[in-house]
Amino acid sequence: MPPKPKADVLVQKSPAEFFAENKNIAGFDNPGKCLYTTVRELVENALDAAESISELPYIEITIEEVSKARLNRIRGVEEHGRLDEQLYQDFESEDAKKKRLAKEARDKERLQKLIEKKKELAAAGAAAKPGAGMRGNLFYKVTVKDNGAGMPHRDIPNMLGRVLSGTKYGVKQTRGKFGLGAKMALIWSKMTTGLPFEISSARKGCGTRSHYVLDIDIHRHVRACIPNVHLEEQLPNPDHWHGSCLSLTIEGNWQYYRSKIVRYLRQIAVITPYAHFCFSYKAEDDKNSMRINFRRRTDVMPPPPRATKHHPSSVDLELVKRLIAATDTKTLTSFLKKEFDCVRPALAERLAGEMQAGVEGDTNPKHLTDKQVVRLHQLLHEVRFDDPKGDHLSPAGEYNLRLGVMKELNPDMIATHQGDVRVFEGHAFIVEAAVSVGGRDIKPGINVHRFANRIPLLFEGGSDVITKTALKRINWASYKINQSTDKVGVFVSIVSTKIPFKGAGKEYIGDDVEEMVAAVKAAIQACCVQLKAKIVRAIAAREQKQRKRNLTKYIPDVANAVYAKEDEEREAKRRRLEVADERHLLPAVVSHELTTATLQARLTEYVERIDTDMALEYQVQQGLAAGVAKVRVRCGRGEKEAAQRGMRGEALVVLALSVYVYVSSSHGIRVVDSS
Numbered sequence: 001m002p003p004k005p006k007a008d009v010l011v012q013k014s015p016a017e018f019f020a021e022n023k024n025i026a027g028f029d030n031p032g033k034c035l036y037t038t039v040r041e042l043v044e045n046a047l048d049a050a051e052s053i054s055e056l057p058y059i060e061i062t063i064e065e066v067s068k069a070r071l072n073r074i075r076g077v078e079e080h081g082r083l084d085e086q087l088y089q090d091f092e093s094e095d096a097k098k099k100r101l102a103k104e105a106r107d108k109e110r111l112q113k114l115i116e117k118k119k120e121l122a123a124a125g126a127a128a129k130p131g132a133g134m135r136g137n138l139f140y141k142v143t144v145k146d147n148g149a150g151m152p153h154r155d156i157p158n159m160l161g162r163v164l165s166g167t168k169y170g171v172k173q174t175r176g177k178f179g180l181g182a183k184m185a186l187i188w189s190k191m192t193t194g195l196p197f198e199i200s201s202a203r204k205g206c207g208t209r210s211h212y213v214l215d216i217d218i219h220r221h222v223r224a225c226i227p228n229v230h231l232e233e234q235l236p237n238p239d240h241w242h243g244s245c246l247s248l249t250i251e252g253n254w255q256y257y258r259s260k261i262v263r264y265l266r267q268i269a270v271i272t273p274y275a276h277f278c279f280s281y282k283a284e285d286d287k288n289s290m291r292i293n294f295r296r297r298t299d300v301m302p303p304p305p306r307a308t309k310h311h312p313s314s315v316d317l318e319l320v321k322r323l324i325a326a327t328d329t330k331t332l333t334s335f336l337k338k339e340f341d342c343v344r345p346a347l348a349e350r351l352a353g354e355m356q357a358g359v360e361g362d363t364n365p366k367h368l369t370d371k372q373v374v375r376l377h378q379l380l381h382e383v384r385f386d387d388p389k390g391d392h393l394s395p396a397g398e399y400n401l402r403l404g405v406m407k408e409l410n411p412d413m414i415a416t417h418q419g420d421v422r423v424f425e426g427h428a429f430i431v432e433a434a435v436s437v438g439g440r441d442i443k444p445g446i447n448v449h450r451f452a453n454r455i456p457l458l459f460e461g462g463s464d465v466i467t468k469t470a471l472k473r474i475n476w477a478s479y480k481i482n483q484s485t486d487k488v489g490v491f492v493s494i495v496s497t498k499i500p501f502k503g504a505g506k507e508y509i510g511d512d513v514e515e516m517v518a519a520v521k522a523a524i525q526a527c528c529v530q531l532k533a534k535i536v537r538a539i540a541a542r543e544q545k546q547r548k549r550n551l552t553k554y555i556p557d558v559a560n561a562v563y564a565k566e567d568e569e570r571e572a573k574r575r576r577l578e579v580a581d582e583r584h585l586l587p588a589v590v591s592h593e594l595t596t597a598t599l600q601a602r603l604t605e606y607v608e609r610i611d612t613d614m615a616l617e618y619q620v621q622q623g624l625a626a627g628v629a630k631v632r633v634r635c636g637r638g639e640k641e642a643a644q645r646g647m648r649g650e651a652l653v654v655l656a657l658s659v660y661v662y663v664s665s666s667h668g669i670r671v672v673d674s675s
């Protein structure tokens with residue numbers, strides 16, 4: 001008889017336990033990705049903290065390799081030799097060892113060939129050194145130090161040791177939102193090394209510095225999830241340092257995620273060119289260490305985002321109840337005015353009047369019955385309100401975006417655009433875009449770079465609204481851009497008080513929000529329109545240059561042909577004429593007062609001049625000279641003069657060719673080319 005199934009047992013889990021078991025929800029999928037996400041979460045907190053006090057961010061990021069032996073020393077675990085080798089995962093029989101060595105030799109040979117074929121593969125080769133993958137996961141101490149606002153001493157345990165707690169839940173554009181990121185890193189640390197968070201933090205102008213060592217007890221405190229504080233102290237802060245320094249030791253995989261981490265830092269440097277990032281990787285073996293500085297390129301920082309009120313059409317029933325419970329207003333009209341965005345006094349009165357069912361404008365909101373609250377919620381969703389203005393948002397700005405792209409890619413052409421404020425579910429959002437053509441370190445085709453609330457998004461690109469729009473909804477050919485052969489960089493940044501991320505990992509934005517699809521498409525198209533004008537001008541300039549080259553090629557023919565049929569006598573009599581003005585050139589030619597050499601020299605001189613003028617004009621068109629705006633102002637006159645000179649010179653050459661044609665035909669000479 002089969003055993004009787006046991007009755008299901010009711011179990012309660014703490015939020016920490018839930019996230020520990022489903023850590024992929026928050027972007028902690030595997031050890032490599034966990035290392036990447038830990039860096040990302042700490043860096044984004046650091047940026048938020050510096051920007052909140054309008055301080056130009058200076059962020060130091062260190063990843064330090066920790067060998068198992070060192071980790072064990074830190075944890076106080078004794079090292080034991082192996083008694084039974086065959087028990088272990090890394091045990092290799094003689095046969096397996098032989099096979100592995102042969103495979104490694106083959107890989108090495110193949111790699112060598114590749115490197116010889118393409119030099120730039122050398123870097124990739126270093127990353128994929130034979131045996132590198134063999135090292136597998138290692139342990140790393142991740143430390144991020146910032147010059148931000150710091151944290152109040154009392155709040156640190158809750159901020160960093162209690163799941164789903166943070167200061168960024170309001171209606172405000174911040175990188176953080178869920179109150180989860182740093183705690184997920186701590187949970188991962190607990191799960192893999194068991195080591196706690198180490199935190200140093202000081203507020204601006206504070207004479208003391210807080211020092212904490214804490215962690216989370218994942219399985220206890222089902223409801224409260226109380227942080228576990230191992231050490232709490234307040235140390236002197238004689239230098240009045242402000243900011244935070246957070247440090248964790250986790251399992252990770254640097255080999256596989258190195259390029260992602262570096263790419264993330266490169267991209268965050270693009271979208272925050274006013275921040276300085278010092279990144280260092282300290283390997284146990286010094287030759288594998290690396291250090292990269294992403295320097296600040298501007299001191300112009302976007303104004304910090306401001307918290308705003310809830311827009312009436314964005315609230316749900318629970319939120320209405322919460323606002324009523326928390327308000328200190330005494331009447332319904334003042335409640336509507338004070339707690340909601342876009343509700344002016346007159347509108348508040350009208351809304352209160354519309355409630356009916358015994359509710360007046362001076363009814364105390366706390367006295368509303370459940371049914372009346374439901375009615376209020378319905379009303380807020382049915383009435384037409386003004387859209388939020390979006391002045392509480394802080395986009396990167398076209399200047400910063402352009403600067404970042406120029407620094408990173410050094411493209412041949414770039415166009416930027418900032419869209420108008422648009423609204424999605426009562427939340428204002430702004431889309432900014434930059435589209436570049438050409439440049440270094442960029443593959444042919446459409447290369448999409450996505451940013452949301454000034455965070456680079458590197459994963460799940462295929463499902464993202466920005467990628468899908470750039471690849472599927474833009475007709476690149478209509479802007480004279482070849483989607484497969486041109487090196488096109490598409491940078492799109494969305495800022496909002498609510499970014500419709502799919503998942504707490506903040507990896508991508510869904511493609512199902514119509515308002516966002518339309519705004520992203522419009523921003524990319526606006527850049528493309530600007531680029532098309534530049535491309536058309538560049539093509540025209542190139543064609544004109546080519547025409548000049550063709551003309552130059554025929555100058556000797558022109559000059560010789562003009563004089564070919566002249567008799568020696570008249571040639572001898574002819575004086576060498578210095579023609580001061582090209583207007584006199586044609587009569588001089590016609591009256592045969594000019595030598596062939598002079599005519600040739602003059603024609604060449606004009607064609608050369610046109611070439612220089614065209615080059616200058618081309619460069620001005622591309623906006624490549626330093627400080628585009630400034631240069632434009634300075635070049636205004638030069639451009640005009642250049643164009644005039646170019647036209648005059650070209651007219652002269654055309655004139656000469658006309659002479660050539662005229663003289664040729666009158667002497668029966670064959671016209672070689674009519675261009």
Ligand SMILES: Nc1ncnc2c1ncn2[C@@H]1O[C@H](COP(=O)(O)OP(=O)(O)OP(=O)(O)O)[C@@H](O)[C@H]1O
Pocket residue numbers: 041045046049146148149150151159160165166167168175176177178179180181182183243244
């Ligand atoms: N470097 C820092 N400086 C100042 N405060 C910080 C810093 N790091 C974290 N905090 C505080 O700790 C809180 C919790 O951070 P955590 O990373 O867990 O979540 P979050 O940033 O609020 O949201 P998300 O889960 O979306 O990242 C933050 O809201 C912030 O108040």
